[in-house]
Amino acid sequence: MQSFEIDKSDLLRVKAALESDDSTLQEVLQQYHSSEIAIIFEKLEPEERERIINILPTVEASGVISEMDEEHHPAELLVSLTPEKRSEIVEELDYDDATDLISQLDEEEQKEILDEIDQEDASNIRALLSYDDDTAGGLMNTELIKVNISYSKNEALEEIIQQSEEMEEFYTLYAVNDHNELVGILSIKDIIKAKKQVKVDELVNKEFVYVKADLDQEEVAKLISQYNLTSIPVVNDTMQLLGRITVDDIIDVLQEENTEDILKISGVSEDEELAGGWRDAVKSRLPWLVINLATAFLAASVIRAYDNTLDKLPIIKAYITIIAGMGGNAATQALAVTVRRISLSNLNDRQAYVTVSKEFLVGLTNGAVNGIIVSMVAVWYDANPLLGLVLFFAMTGNVIVAALTGATVPMLLKRLGIDPAVASSIIITTFTDCIGFLLPLWLATKLLL
Template sequence: MTVPAAQLDYLRQVAESGDVSAFLREAAKLKAPDLSDLLAELDPKFRLRIVQALPPELVSEALAEMEHDEHPEAVLAALNPEQAADILEELEPDDAADLIGELPPATASRILSYVADRADLERLLAYKEDTAGGLMTPEVVRVPVSATAAEAIDEIRRQADEMENFYQVYCVDDGGRLVGVLPLQRLVAAPPDRKVEELMEAPEAVAHPDLDQEEVARLMARYNVAALPVVDRDGKLLGRVTFDDVIDVVEAESTEDLLRFGGVPEEEEMGASWKEAVRSRLPWLFVNTLTAFAAAAVVYWFQDAINAAVVLAVFMPIVAGQGGNAGTQALAVTVRRLALGLIPRGQALEVVRKEVLVGMANGLAVGAAVGLVAAVAGGNAMLGVVVLLAMWGNLMVAGLIGSVVPLVMQRLGADPAVSSSMFVTPVTDACGFLLLLGLASWLLL
């Protein structure tokens, strides 16, 4: 929360008192991100009164800064259609499309009917939200490739007044197809009669409107560009995706992957109540409970061995736990490499081979240390050998499972991050128990 707690409390009191003029005086001092935090904190009824009194441009900036799980579209839906349309018209087209796209179709249609220039919004709404088309803004600065430097500068001045900011100038032919990018520094330094086609550069990268947002973020990071042009199949320039939108994408995707990695459904919002959290997490816990029975079955099968050598029970959680840790490490590395596109086609076996070798090396080192403790504490050298071999084998299996499972799940079209709690830990637990108790039955008993 960027607003100091004392100031937030004061502003809340002012809002709840109904003193709109006092609140407006304070709100004028806030930056858009701070105002968005405040609006998210207010009771919906009080928030509606404040939003109705604030200037549309101020409300639009605050709504654009609100997080998805704070439901800025609810603020829009609570207003009458004309007020909501005024706010939408103050937003960048891509931000406006994101907001209106979260509303029920009937509500969205009513609001759009009051938007003066809704053609851009309707075009953006035709694209899926998590694609380049859903992220892009149609507002771009474009100049004809046949123009001179002087004509291009005049055209840039004319178009720049109609948009908030721009990072690149795009060169298009008579059919509106993207043919190059014009660096501003080169344009300003060029003689007035120099042709744009002599100054422009080839685009570093382009995106089609149906490209997934993760791929868009990856392209922009790879080529280090502040904006990425979006073109259709014929090469016609449709718009651009800017870095601020990509930052939001990276944050959202990272949050989603982290939640899934922990077995928490992505539908659970950060501000969810404890009851909503229980409803979303409980099914996953039941699934994990079922898979955990595999490890329990191994223990049940070898209960005679445990009764004969109770000391084995001391090392069972150590062997299983270290296997789970190693499997999670391999899983995290593999999932991250998949997310970043760092596993070229045909290199999957090399990734698995590396993780298995890492597991073998780590298993030997950790197993030797724990085996030494077992031999000394148990007064039996063979017990140390059993623990060493079990640890070595389990960490090798952990490397195998932690790398193979996400690769297989991706090949099947499933989310690799989901495999963490569902497969890796139960498998390494069961394998650890099986190796330790099986070797003990063979070598000790």
Template sequence: MIRRPLPAARLLELLREGQVSEFLARARLLEPADLADVLAQADEDERIEIAKLLPPDLTGEALIEMPEEEHAEETLAALPREQAAEIVGEMPDDDAADILGGLEPEEQRRILSAVHLEERQDVERLLEYDKETAGGLMTGRMVTVRPEMTVGEALESIRKQAEAVEDFTETYVVGPDGRLAGVLGFKRLVLSPPARSVKELMEEPDVTVGPEMDQEEVARLMSRYNVPSIPVVDREGRLLGRITFDDVSDVVEREATEDLLRFGGVSAEEDLGARWFEAVKTRLPWLLVNLLTAFVAAAVVALFTSVVRALPALAAWMTIISGMGGNAGTQALAVTVRRLALGLIPASAFVRVIGKEIMVGLACGIANGVVTALAALGFHQPPMLGVVVCLAMIGNLFVAGFAGAFIPLLLERFRIDPAIASSVFVTTFTDVCGFALLLGLGGWLLL
């Protein structure tokens, strides 16, 4: 009888019904990512039971694939020391360091003390680096050859090293002093005559990074140079490790999530699986800041109380003007913040970027202003009111384009993350200017 993979919920039912052998047989059919889904849907006690039942290599692969918010490290820490150490020993060193990095140092030492010496040293070396740097992202397991080797000798050396190394497409050429001398593509190596020297075939690496470089910059470099891996070297040029594309793909997803959360005024530290009161603690501060800035906009309206009292028809247009300004500002802001995140705006281009967004805002303001004026006439409003609404719309979208580009660029200049703070200031700026323009022009032209 051929067994087929089952959905995560059905697999957990087998476990809860006591059908352990059937559960194990079905679980072995799953890909690591699918098995990670099973762990994610299980409660804490079930996760520990599953981790104890499965072979260490399969458990390790599943823990690696678990989302950060599911806290794979807690499952690992709940296991007996020897079993946790066996699982860590089956993991690539960089993945083991990522998971262990979420534990307290004392708990890390407890588990690592039972790991084989060589593997323990590899993981401990990676744990010394900040997890959001190239050092924390790299793996120390790679294939290296010497420049004086022949192609035949290099291939024999690669065969001996390959079993302990994850997928690789490049071989690093390292001198006797440990310095990176060059890079050799595997295809070129295989197609070359056995007697040819590695030194003749090797090429300069397209890019190298230091262990302290931010992971987002590493991802940007890998995308820019379109390379499958990047060597990590110290200040003397000694090879420390390599960063592979699969490591960077995780970084890109994580950074995109953080940017999205920050853009919405939510702390990037908020766990996506956090309980409601933990979410309140991270969101409330920014909402209070937003409330304070809303008081500024309200104060502007209060200055024009006499105008609103004399021209109550203007009140109906206030939300339209401020809303359109906020939307236009958010558009300019999103484009600018994203380009900053990708490193596409050098300091010399700041003025050009602001000028472009001003022109976009002005053009959109004219188009929307004309439509708004026609709508005012359609509601049988006085023609001059249509003029006021049109001018206010043009002015506010002009301001929105300026603010949406200028504010994030200014924050970037002062090394403040523009994704976090920009939206509050842009919204306030467009609200204040929109209300002031509409009510100011109304008081001037209609009274």
């Protein structure tokens, strides 16, 4: 099954099986893992998906639905099923997956489904629905293995076997006192290796990392990655154990946050679905373009202000676009490095200072090198050494400003509590365009007219 990828032949095989009877279809589906069927689903019609879900055993059907990408609307598929089928599926799902799915429905549909299913499951899901999607509470699973610290080794082992009935993977066990307060963690290895008489209390590690339910998911991801954890317990304000977050859920968080970062830094709204429709894409991108247009008029007004210089020195026209453009490029570079650095760890004052000094030197060097190239073109191609000098200083100056802006703007925004990825690029484009036009035109006016 190495580097398995669903390709066209798989899709065609399933499509063909959909044309024939149920038993043939079942046979073909058996060859696929539920996460693979979820990928095949992306290319199928709603009725075809429904037929497959109805034909699959409940375990696989719920696997497929929980593996489907949100943008292919698994919740709508769920709603389209019969009440019996969807209850079976929801009851089979892990609580966190069921909650994610149900949270995509409107209130009435949520109520309908929760009323149909087992009432213990329903109350667990209702509790999870109360947490924000992007917090530890929204991410956690309530299924975990907990043992009372007063248990002996054998009592604990029995508990583990019993509680693990419905669970998939676990390694860390949580030790609680009689008030369900988390007092320590231990591993299954600790239990297996322990002598018979030993109590859980003697085995637990009382120094452990935990998070409160309202902590932002990005912070949870940072902790898990910093401490190399496979799971982290979630508690309320009085240290009562609510659930656990496992590292595989964190992978999804990281991919999501990284997609958002790359979109925001490019002037796309963070919730644009990568494979979404064109109307949504317009909605997500047009506002940024219009804001950019407004700032572009600002930069254009610099050109208008120097109409006289441009009339007398028409040769500079082509050069100012080069200088402004190079400023934009240099600023984008500094911005990408700084935004990425901020999103991996917070910078303290000294690090911020070091970053700014570094970007100044980078801007000076890169600006000077490009300035020399541009000025050589002006000297040799346009035979105008004085123009070359103006262009050299303008290019160097603009690239320095660009590098400094690219580094400082995101750090300032972060300190002001504004998302640095989202607002930085507009501020920076405006800045480098204005300075990129202003510097050569101003210098040319002073030195060449």
